[in-house]
Amino acid sequence: MPLFETLDDSTRADxxxxxxxKRHGAGEQIIDREGDSQDVHFVVEGTARIMIYTASGRAVxxxxxxxxxxxxxxxxxxxxxxxxxVLAVTxxxxxxxxxxxxxxxxxxxxxxxxxxMRRLAAVIRAATDRIVELSTLxxxxxxxxxxxxxxxxxxxxxxxxxVITPIPPHADMASRVSTSRETVARVLNDLxxxxxxxxxxxxxxxxxxxxxxxxxxxxxG
Numbered sequence: 217m218p219l220f221e222t223l224d225d226s227t228r229a230d231x232x233x234x235x236x237x238k239r240h241g242a243g244e245q246i247i248d249r250e251g252d253s254q255d256v257h258f259v260v261e262g263t264a265r266i267m268i269y270t271a272s273g274r275a276v277x278x279x280x281x282x283x284x285x286x287x288x289x290x291x292x293x294x295x296x297x298x299x300x301x302v303l304a305v306t307x308x309x310x311x312x313x314x315x316x317x318x319x320x321x322x323x324x325x326x327x328x329x330x331x332x333m334r335r336l337a338a339v340i341r342a343a344t345d346r347i348v349e350l351s352t353l354x355x356x357x358x359x360x361x362x363x364x365x366x367x368x369x370x371x372x373x374x375x376x377x378x379v380i381t382p383i384p385p386h387a388d389m390a391s392r393v394s395t396s397r398e399t400v401a402r403v404l405n406d407l408x409x410x411x412x413x414x415x416x417x418x419x420x421x422x423x424x425x426x427x428x429x430x431x432x433x434x435x436x437g
Contacts, residue, residue, distance in 0.1 A: 219258075240304040264305065279339075360431060363422065364432050412428055
């Protein structure tokens with residue numbers, strides 16, 4: 217786990233023994249919102265998705281945690297109920313460490329605590345950006361902004377293109393930006409007609425990331 221890479225072998229071995237290890241099938245719930253568990257979970261294999269469900273049952277995706285990432289630290293810090301549910305998007309292998317052990321190792325290794333704080337700062341910044349988007353952008357523009365984020369994460373090549381792989385499911389994009397799958401499909405089709413995106417087998421190519429960024433920035437003012 218990248219979080220623990222600066223620790224010595226003996227300490228990492230101790231943490232390995234202290235963890236509970238469990239495999240989860242795709243679609244299986246790992247933790248439940250409002251649950252009273254306080255363990256911190258580390259994704260050893262697979263992808264987990266942090267979700268919130270509205271009163272009407274609508275799913276809102278907050279983040280995907282890939283192998284090497286972790287979740288659940290908020291409850292470990294404040295002892296409050298879980299703030300979101302977490303599902304396995306793909307088959308996952310999860311290592312769970314109790315709140316007590318997690319806080320102890322952070323106290324013993326301040327540089328590790330700083331890494332965790334920086335990650336929390338990044339989460340807050342990302343949440344702020346999403347609040348602004350939800351407050352100021354229409355559904356079409358939110359889809360464009362989400363596509364831009366994915367393109368930036370995938371990386372822009374020397375030709376100004378980004379290759380997103382695999383093609384993001386419409387339902388996943390819709391849950392991230394609080395809209396419908398139909399809206400996502402319509403926006404992507406419009407961008408394809410403009411030549412901004414192209415579907416190639418199992419990848420989605422953003423042909424001009426700078427132009428897409430300009431469209432998003434113009435709408436956001």
